[in-house]
Amino acid sequence: MKKDLVIIALLVLIMLFKLVDIVADVQLEIPAWHIAQESVLVLLTVIATLYLSRDLMRRSRQVKALAHRLAQADKQIDNLSTQMRAARQEYSQAVASQFDTWGFTKSEQQVAFLILKGLSFKEIAEVRQTKEKTVRQQASTIYGKAEVDGRHTFCAWFMEDFIQDHNQELANNEAA
Template identity: 55%
Template structure:
C-alpha cells in the first residue's frame, strides 16, 4: 500500500513536471534550463515506471509464496494425519505383540514405559509402586518376550524401521 502511494505521488510529480516543461518551452527559456527540466522529467518517469514494475514483481512473488504456503500447509496437514495414523497403527502393533507374548496389563504398562525410555525408578514413581516390583515385572516381560533386556526390547520394535540400505555411522572418525 505504501509503495502504491509513493508510485502515485511520483506519477503526479511526473505529470506536473511535464506540464511545467511544456510551459517553460512556451516561454522560450534558456536551453540549459530546458535540458535540466527534461532530464528531471525523464529520471522521474523512469523511477516511476521502475517502481510500478517492482511493485508488480513483488506482488506476483508474494502471491506465488502464498500459493506455495497454502500447498505446504495442505501437505503438512496430510502428513500430520498420516503420522497420527501411523503412530496409532504402530501402537496397535506393539499392543498386539504384548498380547502375543502373553503379558499381563501391568507388564504391558511396564513394557510400554520401558520403550518410552523411563528408568525403573521413574516407572515405579509413575505406577506408584516399588522399584523392586517394577524390576520383577520387567524381568517377566523380558522372559516372556525371549529377549535379554531393555535394549533388546526397544530393538525388537525398532528393527523393522532400520533398513539395510541406510549407511551405518562408523564409531571411529
C-alpha cells in the first residue's frame, strides 16, 4: 500500500508541475499544439491518479474486511478449542469412571489410558519404566476385568457409543 501511495503522490506532483509548465507556456505564447499535448498529459495523469486512488481505497476496505473476518475466525477457533478441551476433559472423566467401575488399580488405569492412546506395549513399558512383560500381564488383567478379548475390542468399547450415534444420524438423514 505504501508503494501505491508513493506512486499516487508522484503522479500528483507530475500533474502539478505540468500545470505550472502549461501556465508558463501560455504566458510565453508557446504554440497551441504544444499546450494541447501537455494538457492531454495532465488529463491522463489525473485519470491515472483517480484510478489508482480508487483502487487503493477499494483494496484498503478489502484488507480491513479480511482482517475483521480473520479476527472473527480466531475467536471461533478459540471457542472451539475451549469446547474441545472441555469435551476432552469430560471424556477422560467418563473413561476414568468406567475404569473405576471395572475395578482397575491405579497402575492398570495408567496402562489402560496408554493403550487407548495407541501406544505399543514396548512404548508403555518405556514410559512407565517397567518391563514389557509386566505391561502385557497388566493388559491381560485389564482385558479380563473389562470382559473384552484384546486391545482392539477394548479401544472399540469406548468408541461404540460415538459410532452408534453417528450411524443413527446417517440412518435418520437417509430416511429423510
